[in-house]
Amino acid sequence: EPGLSSQLKARLQQLVNSHSVMLFMKGTPEAPRCGFSQKVADILKTEGVKFGSFDILSDNEVREGLKKFSNWPTFPQLYCKGELLGGCDIAIAMHESGELKEVFGDHGIALTGSNEIKKGEEGKGGITESTGLSSALTSRLESLVNSCPVMVFMKGNPNEPKCGFSRKVVEILCQENIKFQSFDVLSDEEVRQGLKVYSNWSSYPQLYIKGELIGGSDIVLDMQKSGELNKVLSEKGIKQKESLEDRLKNLIGSSPVMVFMKGTPDAPKCGFSSKVVDALREEGITFGSFDILTDEE
Incomplete structure (x- = not known):
């Protein structure tokens, strides 16, 4: 895998193989930090399979390295016996078709039976949980969640946000030129309290894309910085995939001084790149960088 040290590669291989079923996710199964991670963890619980997990937010080296190792740019990532199965959409499709159960069976992975409460009709992603909410609510x-492809539940409204976190998410969506609708949770206590239970997410704002919870302001900001937000929006058909020309313009403009180099400033992969980094540091210049070895395009 390009750009991976043998030491990191060995560590990732060890992590991937550490459990028969292994989930690399944002947060933990008990406290997921993104809706997609939460969904896959819930699916595995529904399947009644024992699984290990790794919080990629706790280790940036693993987070960035695994994208290259697996050639899969987003999280969560679900592995079975060291093989990548895929992310959230694939896990949902496999769960709903019964294929996931077959894969576990083929690999000799014991299923303990579902601990989840199943109803006659299954909800989103085939997962239903006993939430204690009335059917009307x-x-x-x-x-409400599905009333618009991009939906923000926030304090206040986009023109007058009532909290800094809500303002931040609105700003990010405006920067990305995304059309969205919003709901002011301060205007309706029933929705405010109910949505926390419905989404298993205790704070606001909450951003939903095509009915799926993405997360709160920290996660949305993080996804914007990493380019993951754009990717999700493109995959869900909400935003056209960025052209290469636009992508290059955005990369070039992402920092006042920008270095396209082999490797990273801390681990340059060629002498010329290393020299330029040293020169900028000697001058005390702050700069952004992009490792061209990670992206052939």
Whole structure:
């Protein structure tokens, strides 16, 4: 894998193989930090399979390295016996079709039976949980969440946000030129309290894309910086994939001084790149960098 040290590669291989079923996610199964990670963890619980997990937010080296190692740019990533199965959409599709159960069976992975409460009709992603919400409120929340492809539940409204975190998410969506609708949770206590239970997410704002919870302001900001937000929006058909020309313009303009180099400033992969980094540091110049070895395009 390009750009991976043998030491990091060995560590990733060890992590991937550390459990028969291994989930690399944002947060932990008990406290997920993104809706997609939460969804896959819930699916595995529904399947009744024992799994290990690794919080990629706790280790940037693993987070960035695994993208190259697996050639899969987003998280969560689900592995079975060291083989990448895929991310959230693939896990949902495999779960709903029964294929996931077959894969576990083929690999001799024991299923303990579902601990989840199943109802006659399964909800989103085939997962239903006993939330204690009335069916009327559940139906209302589901309708609100799906009322627009991009939906923000926030304090205040986009023109007058009532908290800094809500303002931040609105700013990010405006920067990305994304059309969205919003709901002011301060205007409706039933929705405010109910959505926390419905989404299993205790704070606001909450950003949903095509009915899926993405997360709060920290996660949205993090996804914007890493380019993951654009990728999710493109995959969901909300935003056209950035052209190479636009991508290059954005990269070039992402920092006042920008270095396209082999490797990173801390681990340059060629002498010329190393010299330029040293010169900029000697001058005390702050600069951004892009490792061209990670992206052939």
